[in-house]
Amino acid sequence: MSLFRQDRIYRPSEKIKGYEIIRILGEGRFGICYLVSYGQKQFILKQLKLGMLKKSKGKLRYEEDILKELQHESIPQFIERIEFNDFYGYVLEFKEGRTFEDIIYIDRKAFSRDEIYCIAWQLIDILKYLHSKGVVHRDIRVPNTLYHLEKVNLLDFGLARWINNRKYRADMDFAFLGDFLLHLYYSSYEYKKGRKRPWYEELELADDERLFLKRLMGVEQRYSSIVEVEKEFHSLLKIEGKGGE
Template identity: 45%
Template sequence: MWLYKKIKYVGKQFGRYTIEKPIGEGKYGLCFLAKSDLGQMVAIKKFKRSLFKKNSEKNAYEAIILSQLKDKRIPEFLGVINEKGFYGFVLEFKNGSTVEDILFKYKHKFNRKEFFNIGIKLIRIIMYLHENGVVHRDIRIPNVLVDNGEVYLIDFGLARWVDNNQYPYNLDFSYLGDFLLYLLYSSFEIKGKHKKMPWYEELLLTFEQKVFLKKLLGIKLMYEDIHDIEVDFIRVFKNYNCFLKS
């Protein structure tokens, strides 16, 4: 039934856009690749009608926040479709593969150079958001795209304006820590019998690298500012010699 729901929209036109194919799905609904009447490729995020009605105020945050952000590393908000029982946001389409697909579909092992390049670029995207008063709250491997060395952050459905009581900046830091661990573990190889250990025992990292990651994850006193994270990330990982126990 869910597959039918995805396929039934292919080839149909809504407003200026014709649906080409489904490219993702989540709790909110479906995401489609579509083409405008001028040939522009866009992403359309279609909401489940019942879910949108229930959370209409929360869903509006994504449109409002993206409308006020202008950066090539995040999708531009292009408009709303509301017709024929179809309600969705039209977003700039970003080429690339999600880090989730790169890891689990394509079985890629990130080397040290890739780890640093993706990490520093993602940190600087977060820095841009925080400097504009936005906390993303969902920096996970399905929401980070990589394309020929470029890094993009997508899915602002949980993004909010910063509020130090409810939505502080550091909500993004533990997500960033988890994300970096996924990259590090992509090169982890098990040989023979393996006893599972905490990451800080399993990954052969320097003391300073462990402290950095623990501060991101809140295991030690958590970072308070993304600029400090950028400085420390460069300091401990720029020329790091990281090997993994197996």
């Protein structure tokens, strides 16, 4: 028997506790995500699959617990939990924008250096906030980040955990940040025939830029804290003549 047999999938125009389904945004192993409306406002409704919720022994509730403690303009605000009969889920603030995954791989946008620096600065600011609240995100990827009018929003806190400096460390986010930035750098890369080389040989990077990414990725000694990352990135911006806030 399927673990998910008991989970009902709601269709457009149906309502869940007053929230009207506009459309399904996506379905994964752990849940179903809907765009919904309540009055004149739109929200995100995440329906957790009951079988996986039971199997995970409550791990899927970390996202709810963590988001309740966060207040940042680039992170969806937790609105409320909805629980009845065979339904368990919660409502989140709706954030405008498209994922970087769609922008890079569907729109084929090539990001400029200035755009990459601006995006990186915003993500560093978000991570600085999260780490100050004792949270490690662990899933900063192009499908989990929105971009709208040059503003970045970080989504999907399903893998986020409270930092305990053992199993869950703040520096886990650095490799994700580095990999995310590499997607932006490669958006303007012109692939050439021949043997594939490591990213730090393929991409045309300034020495300080390359070292910054290497340290994020752990190729060189990893940064010890997000404050150190911020400081080094600020120095990089000055070297590159981009200023910094």
